[in-house]
Amino acid sequence: MTKLNLLLVIALLGSALVLVRTSYEGRRLFAALDRAKNEQRQLDIDYKRLDAERQAQATHLRVEQVAREKLQMRTATPAVTQYVGDRPHAASGVAR
Template sequence: MLGRLNFVLLLVVLVSGMVLVRSAYDARRLFTEVDRAQAEGRRLEADSQRLQAERHAQATNLRVEQVARERLKMRAISPNVIQTADDHAAAAAATKAGAAR
């Protein structure tokens, strides 16, 4: 009877030791995953700040003016270039009248 009890106690100690080793392994693995996730979070935060700074730089008046001039072929307004809608309508009507002749 005493030998059987010792055998059961030995099994319980071995199983509890295996559970302890497994839980320590899981704790180390989870700690590593948390550390990686925090590093990724820091990297994403740095990227976010960099992108916000780039967006802010792209939205400056000078940058908008440069894009309008280069890509859209726009030019600065001057009194010599102003054409009102009435002038445009009259010019279009004159062009149609000249084409009809």
């Protein structure tokens, strides 16, 4: 009878330790999941902000302004346009 009681006490202590370890692991995983969700929310906020900034930078007026100021580009007009036409090949004595 004493051996049976001792065996039952050992089994009880073992199961109690397993229960404590499982509870701890569950809390640890839940905290990690909560941190990951918070990080996901923050990354979503950053993505939306950066996307809005990208759209603001890519407007036609902004691109034209940067082209004029930084790249020193100008609007193509007939006065500054050079037209290139096909010239007839000069007749040469070289046979092809």
